[in-house]
Amino acid sequence: MIQPEQEQAIVRSIIGGQKEQFALLVKEYQQIVANLCYKLAGNKLDTDEVTQQVFVELYISLPRFRFESKLSTFIYRITINVISKLLTKSSHYVSYDSVILENRPSGPTEEERIIREEQHNKLRKAIGKLKYEQRTAIVLYTYDNFSYSDIADVMQVSLSKVESLIFRAKKNLRKLMEEPSGNKR
Amino acid sequence: MTEQKPFDNDIREAIQALECPHKVDVTDNVMKSLDNLSIMVPKRRINTKRIAIAAAACLIVALGVQFTLLLTHDFNSTAVNSMMAELYEQKNQYYTEAENYEQAIGLDYLWSD
Numbered sequence: 001m002i003q004p005e006q007e008q009a010i011v012r013s014i015i016g017g018q019k020e021q022f023a024l025l026v027k028e029y030q031q032i033v034a035n036l037c038y039k040l041a042g043n044k045l046d047t048d049e050v051t052q053q054v055f056v057e058l059y060i061s062l063p064r065f066r067f068e069s070k071l072s073t074f075i076y077r078i079t080i081n082v083i084s085k086l087l088t089k090s091s092h093y094v095s096y097d098s099v100i101l102e103n104r105p106s107g108p109t110e111e112e113r114i115i116r117e118e119q120h121n122k123l124r125k126a127i128g129k130l131k132y133e134q135r136t137a138i139v140l141y142t143y144d145n146f147s148y149s150d151i152a153d154v155m156q157v158s159l160s161k162v163e164s165l166i167f168r169a170k171k172n173l174r175k176l177m178e179e180p181s182g183n184k185r
Numbered sequence: 186m187t188e189q190k191p192f193d194n195d196i197r198e199a200i201q202a203l204e205c206p207h208k209v210d211v212t213d214n215v216m217k218s219l220d221n222l223s224i225m226v227p228k229r230r231i232n233t234k235r236i237a238i239a240a241a242a243c244l245i246v247a248l249g250v251q252f253t254l255l256l257t258h259d260f261n262s263t264a265v266n267s268m269m270a271e272l273y274e275q276k277n278q279y280y281t282e283a284e285n286y287e288q289a290i291g292l293d294y295l296w297s298d
Binding site for chain 2: 019023031033055059060123124138170
């Protein structure tokens with residue numbers, strides 16, 4: 001894992017012309033970008049292609065990075081913008097594959113675990129039906145190290161807008177969860 | 186609020202479980218794409234909007250100054266007066282010359298009572 005000071009040195013050297021150093025950043029962040037892409041776009045977009053595009057955009061935009069925020073914040077911002085542009089061309093609604101077994105929800109009994117898993121799948125379907133801005137806000141909200149102001153920084157919106165987006169996302173999720181399963185949008 | 190927490194946890198768990206189903210390695214592809222790209226340190230951008238606002242402000246100030254001068258200008262200034270006097274003198278001179286000419290050619294009777 002690259003330390004923040006090391007990261008700054010790498011960025012400066014890339015801006016200075018050492019292109020090959022960029023591979024270090026790609027290796028460090030590619031899986032994080034791919035995971036965020038999957039959370040936001042599901043099966044709608046090719047994760048590999050989007051990740052590649054994000055890093056090309058990052059390379060072009062790197063001179064604009066001011067070292068005031070974390071590089072990860074800058075990368076998240078580019079990822080969100082790239083996905084937003086790609087999703088606008090089609091519909092913003094997305095869907096996900098069934099979740100892999102290691103991530104199954106925990107529960108005291110097998111039956112309860114199955115019920116929770118079903119509920120989580122329904123919740124994920126509902127998340128896919130949210131508007132892109134709301135989905136982005138709620139996804140970033142579930143990142144453990146992200147505060148509301150971090151989300152505002154990544155999304156380049158005001159703090160109150162983030163609060164409103166998360167509130168509306170939760171409200172819509174609740175509404176979608178109450179709908180019968182067969183009722184598709 | 187008591188209902189809110191479990192729902193929040195459900196959302197958190199459901200989203201956290203969403204991870205890219207495969208391991209991504211795009212390093213080579215990205216580095217190949219960069220071969221044709223060169224990093225560009227951005228030049229100081231010209232803010233056209235600011236320039237337009239400044240130009241509009243200058244124009245308004247200039248018009249304001251002109252309008253104020255127009256309202257407060259003293260048209261009986263010495264320069265204008267002397268110019269008018271000169272023109273008047275020139276006019277009189279032309280009249281005198283014309284009269285002399287008429288007398289010379291004998292046309293002055295036309296004007297006499």
